[in-house]
Amino acid sequence: MMSNTFLILDDDINIRKMLKQLILKNNLGRVVAELSSGEHAVEEIIFYKPDIVLIDLLLPFKDGIDIIEQTIAQGYSGKFIMISQVENEEMISNAYEKGILFFIHKPINRLEALHVIKMVSQNIELERSVNMIRNVLSGFDANSAQSGTSTVEDNIRSILTDIGIISEAGSKDLIAVIRKIILYKKKNPLLSYQLQDIYQEIAEEENGNKGTKASARTIEQRIRRTILKAIENIAQLGLDDYYNPKFTEYSSRLFELKQVKQEMKFIENPAEERGKINIKRFVEGVISQINF
Template sequence: MSNTFLIIDDDINIRKMLKHLILKNNLGKVSEELGSGEHAPEEIVFYNPDIVLIDFLLPVKDGIEIIDSAISLGYKGKFIMVSQVEDENMITKAYENGIVFFIHKPINMIEALNVIRGVCHNIELEKSVILIKNAVFNIEKSQNVVSTPNIHDQMVNIFTDIGIIGESGSKDLMNVVEKIISFKRKNFSSTYQLQEIYQQIANEENATKDTHINARTIEQRIRRTILKALENIAELGNDDYYNIKFTEYSTRLFDLKQVKQEIKHLHAAKEDRGKINIKKFIEGMLSRLNF
């Protein structure tokens, strides 16, 4: 892969570890490494890497400030946050501000590799979409008609793998992913808003079924479905940690730490359940689909 990376972390050992992981697995090249948040937004814009690996807690400026500033300066690449932050509200805020994945410290190398590979794959798909749009702009509509069933079939296969194809919220989840793909085809450099998509789906359902649901209802149905997927993946890992479906989906669709927590819950009901992040799940789906 020809992707470029910029690593921002005040721990030199973490920077070396991530750089080694990238180079060893031929994921791309590291353009620059930074040890603090000072001048980080300007450096990001200057080097314009495909992917920024960034810590949450940094000297001078924290990760969220850097992401906001870089985006405001015109940076359109991907952010992967690598941090020991445990607070769920802070992690959710990071997702809301533009990161596509969150890798916890201490770093699990398998998780980190799968996450970075997934984001690289997603970037390649986006680049392919741009090339296709430029080459066959006048027949874009007919292309969408042809590709959409294939995307649906791919999602059916994934949902079957993780045991949620029969869940009531699986249709909502498919609808969300299809709408995001459509959005990306038209606005490849823009960021989608899940709440807007939920509301759009709610409006469509209200119009066709004469119901009165809202975006919150759609989100709850999707959340329950993803929680069921987490439970199923945890059961696979509990039975066989090296199960091919477990290794594929535990880090691509979920936070591995939360999968392990769900496994603990399976052993003892008094243990808290693992938590899910809808955007991480969806980004993982997008990285797995060919569109």
């Protein structure tokens, strides 16, 4: 049973009550503190050391991004889930870069919020398990490590097959990115990574092995096109059968449910905007399903 601690930071008391109820009703853990502004948020987070912080972006006194940056700088290693009505894509992307794992749009969809909180809780449990194993077994030989990597890749391929993108040109790049992040997390479960750095690594490896001139930007574009195909496939599943198990499983695990619904509107009417994707959310969603 999950028993993580939570700190809820939102200036709307109704949002705080709803999130607390969601956590307690589903036995996800306990709420150690509720804050209505960013004024003393950094000090409170450092004091309580919650496993998960549910945080709004726009807050009185100090915004969510500043709070995240300052708490991480002071050594806080918990997880951030941002819940906000902000629609600006640049601000949302910046939030992911600063350290949030997932972004949930207001008004909150309870099913999506529950999925996301469970995913992050599961990630924490996996990290704890990895740490326990590491403490017992000080090292693994190269062959065992390679075998584990192979199993992980099989699991990644299975998920990409499930959502119909395994044959897309960018699927190999996507697998490479996810595999690298998992390997890094095995070494350091508290790792904070930048996707651009990983794209660059993959580009350099590709250039060295094949003599090509791939760039980090090329890798990112191939991955983005592949994930756009994934959201299209999931949206089509939802249109065909809203209760399709794959739609239920992946619509809020790999994407923001709001964006999947927007993609469904686009499929029905191309005059609508397409649903938007976030690569880091997609990657973390895949990783949350892999027992590594």
